[in-house]
Amino acid sequence: MNLALLFDTDFTAPDRALLTGRRRVHLEDVLKATEGDQIPVGQVNGAMGTGQIIRLTDTEAEIAVTLDCPPPPALPLTLVMAMPRPKMFRRVLQTATALGVKDIWLLNAWKVEKSFWQTPWLEEKALTDNMVLGLEQAMDTVMPRVHLRKLFKPFVEDELPELIGDRTALVAHPGTGTPCPTHLNAPTVLCIGPEGGFIPYEVEKLQEAGCQAVHLGRRILRVETAVPVLISRLFDGCL
Structure with a gap:
């Protein structure tokens, strides 16, 4: 603390x-x-x-x-994540909060098990408790907003394009041809899939919504590792 x-x-x-x-x-x-x-x-x-x-x-x-x-400035990032495994989720939430992410969207995907959405870590008190731990660690005071979206297609077709607007939008997906940019430091939407990644249909829908598929190299990372690596690669302000 x-x-x-x-x-x-x-x-x-x-x-x-x-x-x-x-x-x-x-x-x-x-x-x-x-x-x-x-x-x-x-x-x-x-x-x-x-x-x-x-x-x-x-x-x-x-x-x-x-x-x-005043508290430290927030990152200009909207983080869209496929709902992680519950044991991993609390660590990811704390890490994203500590790095200055203020807008977090939790999304369903083909490889997200239905049971993940039943975790008590999604209850309001549990969300607040874990965000508090992230804020205390980073010496920040501004609580992130967490949004739950249990239907992939309606979110990607109806909400995501508006979220993106004129911002840079990326989907992290191993095997694509474009490396993740560095030192972007601009308003960004970043989409990260579940363990095993988004399926091709989901990547295609995200691209149709305005996302560019990028990779972190040949190594496949767990979600809890990929989140801080991607964010620190994109934004100098979290370092």
């Missing part, structure tokens, strides 16, 4: 907040913080700053909060 993220419900006054549960335990057990110490803090979807611990008990930490710094 490089930054203590504060929700509106944590504030007892405009400049006072209480940390409880995991965050209080982290202060004491990991940071070895004591009364009088200062820690980095940020308000969800708001400014960042410092918090001075003015009271520390077995159940809560009261901090005096000063918020005077």
Whole structure:
């Protein structure tokens, strides 16, 4: 926890907040913080700053909060992912959040098992908890938006072209002839398939919607590896 993220419900006054549960335990057990110490803090979807611990008990930490710094800039990226395996999904979500992605679309595909959509990791609280971990790691405050689309064709035909607009749009697909660009640093839509990749029909539909198929070389990467590799290749701002 490089930054203590504060929700509106944590504030007892405009400049006072209480940390409880995991965050209080982290202060004491990991940071070895004591009364009088200062820690980095940020308000969800708001400014960042410092918090001075003015009271520390077995159940809560009261901090005096000063918020005077904007969060880091978001990446100009819309990330469209075929729904990953549940065990992998939480890691991918945390990583994408830490890298500054603010617009995430989870999409069905032929190789996505129906059971993946039943995972409790898609419940609102679980999504928030994992995004919080990503924000705390990266010292950011702005929550990503997560959209679920369980029907591939309607999304690709009806929504994706509008999402793309005049932006660069890419679909990562091994075996294509074009390498993924580097240092793009421009508004982009990036589509990433499931383990095993998109099937040819899906790649064709994505291309019809305006995506260019690109590759990362001869090696085939897991989704949880491909996501940070692709994003860091495209954007200097996540490094």
